[in-house]
Amino acid sequence: MSDIESAIGKSPPRLEAVEKAAGKAIYTGDMELPGMLHGALLTSPYPHARILSYDASAALALAGVKAVVTAEDITGGYIGLVCKDESALARGKVRYIGEPVAAVAALDEATARLAARLIEVEYEELPSATTVEQAMAEGAPVLHEDFADYAKIYQAPEDAGNLLARAEAVMGRGVDGFDEADIIVEGSYEVGAQYHAYMEPVSALASWGPDGRVTVWSSTQSIFRTQANIHEGLGIPMGKIRCIAPRIGGGFGAKAEVSGQLIAVMLARKAGAPVRLVLSRDEDMITMRARHPGTLRVKTGAKADGTLVAREMEVWLDAGAYADDSPAVMNLVLYYARGCYSIPHVRALGHAVYTNKLRLGAFRGFGNPQASFAAESQLDEIAEKLDIDPIELRIKNAIKAGEQWLGGQRITSCALVESLEKVRDASDWARPRPAPPGRKRALGVAAMTHTSAFLSSGAIVRLQGDGTVILNVGAVDIGQGSDTALSQMCAAALGLDIEQVSLATPDTDSAPYNYGTNASRVTYTVGQAVHRAAMQVRTQLLEHGAAMLECKPDELELRPGGRIGVNAEPARNAEVSFADIAGRSLWAVGGPITGSGSFIPNDPPDPQHTKLTGFLGLDALSVLTFGAQVVEIEIDEVTGAIEVLEVWCAHDVGRAINPGAVESQIQGGFVQGQGYALCEEMLWEDGRLVNPSFMDYKFPGTLDTPDKIHAIILETPEVSHPFSVKGVGEPPLVGAAPAINNAVSAATGLRLKQIPLTPERVLRALLAKG
Amino acid sequence: MIDITLRINGEERALCVPASRTLLDALRNNLKLTGSKNACNQGVCGACTMLLDGMPVNACLVLAANVAGREIVTIEGLGEGGTLSPMQQAFIDAGAIQCGFCMSGMIVSATAFLAENPQPSRQEIRAALSGNLCRCSGYVRVIDAVILASERMGA
Numbered sequence: 001m002s003d004i005e006s007a008i009g010k011s012p013p014r015l016e017a018v019e020k021a022a023g024k025a026i027y028t029g030d031m032e033l034p035g036m037l038h039g040a041l042l043t044s045p046y047p048h049a050r051i052l053s054y055d056a057s058a059a060l061a062l063a064g065v066k067a068v069v070t071a072e073d074i075t076g077g078y079i080g081l082v083c084k085d086e087s088a089l090a091r092g093k094v095r096y097i098g099e100p101v102a103a104v105a106a107l108d109e110a111t112a113r114l115a116a117r118l119i120e121v122e123y124e125e126l127p128s129a130t131t132v133e134q135a136m137a138e139g140a141p142v143l144h145e146d147f148a149d150y151a152k153i154y155q156a157p158e159d160a161g162n163l164l165a166r167a168e169a170v171m172g173r174g175v176d177g178f179d180e181a182d183i184i185v186e187g188s189y190e191v192g193a194q195y196h197a198y199m200e201p202v203s204a205l206a207s208w209g210p211d212g213r214v215t216v217w218s219s220t221q222s223i224f225r226t227q228a229n230i231h232e233g234l235g236i237p238m239g240k241i242r243c244i245a246p247r248i249g250g251g252f253g254a255k256a257e258v259s260g261q262l263i264a265v266m267l268a269r270k271a272g273a274p275v276r277l278v279l280s281r282d283e284d285m286i287t288m289r290a291r292h293p294g295t296l297r298v299k300t301g302a303k304a305d306g307t308l309v310a311r312e313m314e315v316w317l318d319a320g321a322y323a324d325d326s327p328a329v330m331n332l333v334l335y336y337a338r339g340c341y342s343i344p345h346v347r348a349l350g351h352a353v354y355t356n357k358l359r360l361g362a363f364r365g366f367g368n369p370q371a372s373f374a375a376e377s378q379l380d381e382i383a384e385k386l387d388i389d390p391i392e393l394r395i396k397n398a399i400k401a402g403e404q405w406l407g408g409q410r411i412t413s414c415a416l417v418e419s420l421e422k423v424r425d426a427s428d429w430a431r432p433r434p435a436p437p438g439r440k441r442a443l444g445v446a447a448m449t450h451t452s453a454f455l456s457s458g459a460i461v462r463l464q465g466d467g468t469v470i471l472n473v474g475a476v477d478i479g480q481g482s483d484t485a486l487s488q489m490c491a492a493a494l495g496l497d498i499e500q501v502s503l504a505t506p507d508t509d510s511a512p513y514n515y516g517t518n519a520s521r522v523t524y525t526v527g528q529a530v531h532r533a534a535m536q537v538r539t540q541l542l543e544h545g546a547a548m549l550e551c552k553p554d555e556l557e558l559r560p561g562g563r564i565g566v567n568a569e570p571a572r573n574a575e576v577s578f579a580d581i582a583g584r585s586l587w588a589v590g591g592p593i594t595g596s597g598s599f600i601p602n603d604p605p606d607p608q609h610t611k612l613t614g615f616l617g618l619d620a621l622s623v624l625t626f627g628a629q630v631v632e633i634e635i636d637e638v639t640g641a642i643e644v645l646e647v648w649c650a651h652d653v654g655r656a657i658n659p660g661a662v663e664s665q666i667q668g669g670f671v672q673g674q675g676y677a678l679c680e681e682m683l684w685e686d687g688r689l690v691n692p693s694f695m696d697y698k699f700p701g702t703l704d705t706p707d708k709i710h711a712i713i714l715e716t717p718e719v720s721h722p723f724s725v726k727g728v729g730e731p732p733l734v735g736a737a738p739a740i741n742n743a744v745s746a747a748t749g750l751r752l753k754q755i756p757l758t759p760e761r762v763l764r765a766l767l768a769k770g
Numbered sequence: 771m772i773d774i775t776l777r778i779n780g781e782e783r784a785l786c787v788p789a790s791r792t793l794l795d796a797l798r799n800n801l802k803l804t805g806s807k808n809a810c811n812q813g814v815c816g817a818c819t820m821l822l823d824g825m826p827v828n829a830c831l832v833l834a835a836n837v838a839g840r841e842i843v844t845i846e847g848l849g850e851g852g853t854l855s856p857m858q859q860a861f862i863d864a865g866a867i868q869c870g871f872c873m874s875g876m877i878v879s880a881t882a883f884l885a886e887n888p889q890p891s892r893q894e895i896r897a898a899l900s901g902n903l904c905r906c907s908g909y910v911r912v913i914d915a916v917i918l919a920s921e922r923m924g925a
Contacts, residue, residue: 013862020870021858021877023805023845030804197905199809199817199871249807249871250905281810479869479906660865667908668868694810694903702896702909709910 003560007491007498008723011660014484015503016247016477025247028203028219029278036205037066037105039267039277040112042119043287044094044101047356047687048128048141051092051121054102059115064107067271068119069263071101076235081225081257082616083164083323084151085144086359088233088262094123095143095321096358097688098286100260105267105275128356130687132295132318135162135355143321143354154327154616162354164319165327167614169334169348169406177310177345181301185381189298189374190754192681193318194291196363197699198478200249201284206264207274214265215242219249221256221478222516227508229258230265245506251478252672253362254289256518257324285692289361290682292317292329292352296374298337306388308397310345313337313371319352320359325366326352331615332367338406339375340416340449340626341397346406356687362518364669368450368734369676373755376446376738380745390742391424394447394628408606409622413726415652415716419628420447422650422712427630441634441645444743446735452520452727453623453720456600458512459529461490461537463593465586467562467579469494469537472504474511475526480729481661482522488657489527489723493534494541494578495558512596520727523657524623524718525599531722532597540593544581547589549574623718625726627651629670629735633743640763642744644674647709649735654718654726666711666732673736675699681756774838778803779847787834793827794818796834797844805845805874809903816902819875820844826882828901845874848881857881860919861912868906876902880916889920 019025056068071091078084090101102119106112129135129143142161144150157163178184204218214236220226223243231238248255260277267275279287294317301310315333319326330350337348383390394416399405401414423429427443435441460472471490477483487501504510514526542553545564549556555568562578585593601620605612612618632645649666656662679698683690691697717724737755745751750765775784778801785800797803797820806829809817813828820829821843848855854862857877867873876899883890883898890898895916896909904912 011865013865014867016870017862017867018854020867020873021854021862022849023874025870026804027807027871029808030798032802199807199815199869199903199905201809248869249809250869252905281812479871481868664865664868664907664911667910668906669908671908672905693812694814695812699903699905701900701903702913703900705909707892707896707910707913709908 004495004558005492006560007488007496008657011658012484012498014481015487016483027200027247027249028205028217031205031217031246031276033207033274036274036276037107037271038109038112039264039275040104040109040116041100041283042102042116044090044097044099046094046123046125047097047130048126049094049123050126051090051094052124053122055120058120059104059118062111062115062118064111065104065115066273067105067267069103069266069270073266073270074234076233078150079229079233079258080323081325082153082327086322088266096356098358099321100263100287103263103267105271128687129162130356130684132316132353132355135353143356155614163351164323164354165330165352165614167331167334167350169346169610169612171406171610172345174345174347175312178301180309182304183385184299184301185378185385186299187378187753189296189377191294191370191373192756193293193360194363194676194680195285195682195697196252196254196289198250198252198254201279201281202255202259202288203278204261204264205274205276206268208268213240213242214268215244216261216265217244217246218261219255220245221251221476221518223474223476223506223508224513225257225516226261230262233262234265243508245476248476248478251517252364253366253518256362256516259288281694282692285697286689287358289324289359291363292319292326292360292370294318294370296370298374298378300378300382302382302386304386306386306393306396308341308343311338311343313348315350317352318355318357318360320355320357322359324359324361326360328616329362329367333371335406335618335621336368336371337375340399340447342399342403357684364672365730365734366519368730369673369737372446372448372734373737373741377741380742381751390445391420391429395420404609405622406610407612407618408609409603412623412720413654413716413718414626415714416447416626418714419626419650419652422714423628423630423648426648426710426712429630433632435634438637439634440637440747441632442743442747443630443632444739444741444746445628445630446739446742447628448731448734449624449626450520450731450734451621451624452524453601453620454519454521454525455515456598457514457525457529458596458598459526459533460512461533461595463537463578463582465582467577467582468500468502469496470502470504471530472511473526473530474506474514475522476506476517478517480665481658482517485523485657485661486526486530489530490534493531494538495560496562500562520729523725524721524727525601527723527725528599528721529597532599533595536595537593541578541581544584544590545576548576548580548584623720623726625651625653625728625731627731627735629739631739631743633740633747635744635747635762637766640759640766642678642740642757642762644706644740647706648712649710649732650712650714651728651731652714652716653728654721655715655724656713657723657725659713662713662728663711665728667709669732670709670736671700671705673733674705674740676755677737677740678756679758772835774835776838776842777840778842779844789835791834792830793832793834793837794829797829803844803846807871807874809871816879817872817875819878819902821878821882826879845878848877855881856923857884857919860922861915864911864915864918866907866911866915872902872904876904876912884916884920884923889924892917
């Protein structure tokens with residue numbers, strides 16, 4: 001089969017690399033339609049207030065203004081993936097500074113922005129709760145008075161004020177398991193709010209056709225979630241909504257759910273013209289999403305020989321003003337609370353709390369970075385107390401394939417031990433790192449895992465008249481390279497060159513359903529569907545081939561480049577091409593050759609193994625990508641600044657369909673994690689974001705990042721996948737913060753428990769230590 | 771409104787703009803040259819980098835009316851006769867491009883830098899590109915791409 005599968009295991013330039021290098025790639029904000037208007041937002045100046053009235057007369061009087069919309073123009077219900085508590089524009093109340101309240105469509109953007117400021121909204125200010133402590137305090141102002149009435153897909157707390165979600169997982173003997181421990185380490189960890197900082201700000205273009213259908217191009221991670229949100233939020237039948245994804249300038253989780261599309265649709269409907277809404281960077285930062293800040297109390301028990309016996313984690317996440325993905329993110333913190341170790345007794349308790357801030361949501365890692373920062377930092381404390389090498393301790397307790405994860409599902413493939421050994425050897429772990437005077441150098445390690453099998457995907461493969469195929473999956477490539485990897489898999493399944501596969505633009509009118517580009521799931525789940533669709537095409541090709549070559553289908557084989565030949569005694573040279581077969585099917589026998597495949601993982605948790613309360617489904621998260629990272633850092637003892645010098649990352653990705661893209665994911669993911677660890681933090685004062693710009697919210701640039709980020713790809717085949725793949729989008733980010741924090745400990749003896757590790761925090765700790 | 775003429779990618783272009791219009795907006799909205807991107811709108815991220823008389827500038831901080839008559843090169847003008855420039859090709863071949871939104875500015879900055887310093891070290895490239903932010907790549911392959919272009923152009 002090696003010839004046939006020649007399209008995979010290679011790193012061809014990604015399909016759209018040329019157009020991007022040429023400056024010709026079209027993103028939503030680059031699109032224009034005849035008669036197109038420009039949208040602009042009016043956002044809330046208050047963290048919490050009742051809306052008493054609107055007066056748009058001054059805005060509408062401005063020359064060039066074509067429409068103003070407010071909540072009065074909403075024609076649908078409430079939206080939200082797990083809890084329907086949100087609307088396209090604030091309804092009745094505003095719940096955070098920056099929440100969209102009204103919007104304008106005008107002939108040009110400057111006029112639209114000016115008009116938005118002329119809309120008068122009368123508010124009655126309400127007491128606000130902008131932190132978890134304030135929101136959970138007795139007598140705290142309640143953000144959602146109607147919370148009990150919202151539709152939800154999880155068991156929510158009752159009469160709980162601002163408590164959006166509470167979940168608990170207990171396995172083994174839970175906290176009773178600490179009686180087996182010789183030592184117990186306990187600590188409280190704090191994590192900051194990280195902004196996604198995709199380079200392309202949120203944007204949407206909506207256009208109503210004369211047929212009463214609306215087409216929406218937008219910067220989204222899921223055309224189908226966009227369609228569902230427009231349907232639910234504006235009451236438009238799904239068949240009347242067509243969502244398309246042009247090129248997308250990054251997402252990292254924030255563009256998975258609604259982001260301005262409904263507002264563009266409302267404006268276009270009212271103005272009777274296409275409307276494009278493109279947020280400015282400060283608007284994007286104030287109104288969109290970020291990674292959940294929170295507090296994690298973690299307790300770990302171990303035997304004197306280093307065997308981990310019990311883990312307890314209690315988590316409080318700040319969910320912001322709307323539920324969005326928060327209950328799910330909190331669940332996933334708990335899912336990773338045990339770390340990738342065979343700890344027999346676990347109790348994990350999580351809370352997500354409404355506050356008067358922008359909604360916190362999905363972000364690469366989805367709860368895992370928070371859990372792993374705390375738990376992996378604590379593991380090094382145990383190693384120090386027991387005088388065991390941190391990598392040895394991790395290897396000793398490493399979970400293996402076949403063992404059960406929290407939830408009870410069995411791990412299908414795992415090269416955790418090998419990952420740890422690889423980074424230990426590659427980094428020359430035991431070698432001391434001398435540093436110049438005034439500076440300290442050290443290595444730090446972290447291990448991690450992340451799921452990659454989640455929710456449904458489909459694929460359609462169509463044979464064209466010339467023997468090439470079109471692959472249609474509806475999955476959005478947000479920059480990670482899935483278009484290329486999926487095309488490689490399709491090519492391999494049919495023995496084609498990648499040039500013989502064309503990928504359809506994601507479009508809800510034609511594509512099979514795909515949940516979205518998140519959870520590191522596209523290569524794994526869409527890859528499954530692509531294989532199934534390609535196999536249907538293959539069967540039809542062989543049936544035609546058998547008739548044309550006058551033999552049985554099982555005497556035929558695929559040959560590279562789109563041919564079918566006879567593989568039977570006596571040997572015959574006869575071959576037919578896919579083009580010949582396509583011609584026969586289109587003009588004579590059988591009709592067009594099309595294959596379709598659908599996939600959804602289904603591996604429910606085992607209630608005998610883990611007692612779960614308050615969780616959403618944890619079905620089939622057990623396809624896990626394991627890995628380990630070692631970082632070398634240097635600390636300036638005068639300034640507290642931390643420099644990351646070199647990084648070694650090993651990840652067991654199953655099989656690398658496109659090794660170059662895997663390396664890119666590892667390098668880019670690590671650097672985003674480095675930002676989370678060292679410098680990135682959204683800061684609010686009384687509910688107002690004080691750093692809504694790239695000037696004041698700093699993420700790593702070329703001078704802040706290591707030149708050597710060694711990406712070590714471990715290929716341990718994933719048995720549940722036809723191409724043996726697992727996802728790699730998220731794990732590289734997850735290890736960065738704990739590995740860096742552990743290196744800081746090794747260099748200074750400090751045990752820091754709050755990220756980001758800004759120079760100020762590090763210096764204060766150094767000075768306090770003396 | 772001000773009438774100006776700009777020389778863009780070798781071509782004279784006349785346009786009428788408000789005094790407050792940035793060079794970036796003038797190119798994107800008046801002339802429909804959308805290769806240069808607006809990502810931060812305050813001269814921090816470099817996604818709008820273009821060449822003004824051969825020097826890289828953040829076009830979101832330049833007023834169009836202030837550069838009347840001057841020579842401007844954007845990402846669309848780097849290649850000749852519909853082909854890609856060596857720098858553009860190197861970014862493709864090094865696998866440096868992911869979402870692509872920062873890439874126009876990144877490639878323009880790298881082009882200007884290599885013209886000044888044809889055989890740079892990796893650290894010199896890092897210093898030269900410090901005004902161009904990328905959220906996808908982690909920069910390793912971006913630096914690889916500039917080294918590759920340098921090697922090919924020096925050969």
